[in-house]
Amino acid sequence: MSRPLTERVADPVAELALTGDLARPARLTVSDLLAWPQHRARVSFECATSGIQHHGFTGPLLHDVLCTAGPVFDPARRKDRLRFLIAVTGADGHHALLSWAEIDPDFGRAAVLLAVSIDDTPLDRAGPQLVLPQDRCGARHISGINAIRVDGGYTSWT
């Protein structure tokens, strides 16, 4: 159902594009991300320029959301997942790469979140944030995510 234009202009909602080697690419708002099981993380990270920060986040696991989008690997062959990268981009162009294995429960098992709230403030307008609870440095903590691209093209290194 489409909302009246005036309401959309007054209350813009950020959208995140899931693209790449996926059976079901999607455009998701923060409110769409509430459909997956929600997790909490208390995170501390150090910024090279602004020092140590502490925040509480909620949101779905990145792994859960990307699995719903259907990455085109063979789910029964663990090795097939090792060629996949995940490229996460913020609206300001800040970006970082993760390997699929980093968040896969059979490998790195990192509890990476797509946060829908920070310190109990919803992120509907600002866009979801990438939260890597294990990172010491905050540089991969991407705010205002507008695109995540899953890339399984790394089949050969020669």
Ligand SMILES: Nc1nc2c(c(=O)[nH]1)N[C@H]1C(S)=C(S)[C@@H](COP(=O)(O)O)O[C@H]1N2
């Ligand atoms: N979109 C976006 N996210 C970003 C950055 C950025 O420049 N753009 N900087 C990163 C860095 S270097 C750090 S330390 C943290 C800082 O979090 P803060 O923006 O809440 O201070 O955000 C990270 N996320």
Ligand SMILES: [Mo]
């Ligand atoms: Mo930083």
